Amino acid sequence: MPELPEVETVRMGLQRLVVGKTLAMVQSDTEKSFPNAPADVERFLKQASITAVRRRAKVLLIELSSNYTLVIHLKMTGQLVYKDAEQRWGAGHPNDSLIADLPDRSTRVTFTFTDGSQLFFNDQRKFGWVKLIPTPEVPNIDFFQRVGPEPLADDFTAAAFRQRLARRQNTTIKAALLDQTVIAGVGNIYADESLWGAKIHPATLVKDVSVTKLNTLFTELQFVLRLSIEKGGSTDRNYVNAEGKRGSYIDFARVFRRDGQTCPRCGEVIIKSRVAGRGTHTCPHCQKAPKK
């Protein structure tokens, strides 16, 4: 799923819904989903309260008063959904939820709070995980040591963006955008959308993209990420926010999942191909393929 805008949307929801709540019970159905859970995870987490919910790249960080942090990666199909003690969604019953009831067969971990409300970690494909890490050690996690800067950080500039990309001169611009050590949080949707915005073909080698185009790409990337956060993210298949609601960015997408439809800029038919091992959507008129 979940790229930066989706994880940020979940973060904002959890911030509002669970901060200040105290854990009473934790159940995990597979070792894979919560690999380092203590044998007595329930007792370990009991009476810890949630002090903050943060995000770095596509990773969620739920900080606890016990000086531990629940580090969560949703990967492709993970969801974190909250229901109150009466089993109502966070903001009443949304009519646009993908979820009928919880727990369901994709539920991997269930957190129950002292007020009877619950937080469900669902993950159909079991790629996602929850880990319990001492808060001071979180920055030392290998991934956080290697991950690139946040693309929406106040101090992240076009020059810094170009500098990060320059680390991958001989790879395609799409592969570079998807590389989390270059820039944090970009996935397949926003890579395709921003490259269309900057009129760059995804298979172009980084070294062959002009400074002008890279500057435009920087602007377009920030634009699509911000627009998507505003729209609550993209629901392509499974994604829902902390209240079980879909996001609506996909309605505003210009190329992603729009193969066979017309380019909103020039009217040419959008095509789907494969770049960097991923399904890739482009306008053949606006984004000229590089000659090999």
Added chain:
DNA sequence: CACTTGACCTGTCCGC
């Protein structure tokens, strides 16, 4: 070393 490909899982969709 830099870069690309397969594996991890389950579910869905498409063509025969």
Added chain:
DNA sequence: TGCGGACAGGTCAAGT
């Protein structure tokens, strides 16, 4: 309708 294969928002290990 049934069945096989390809594919799905991410990341890492293993390959070239």
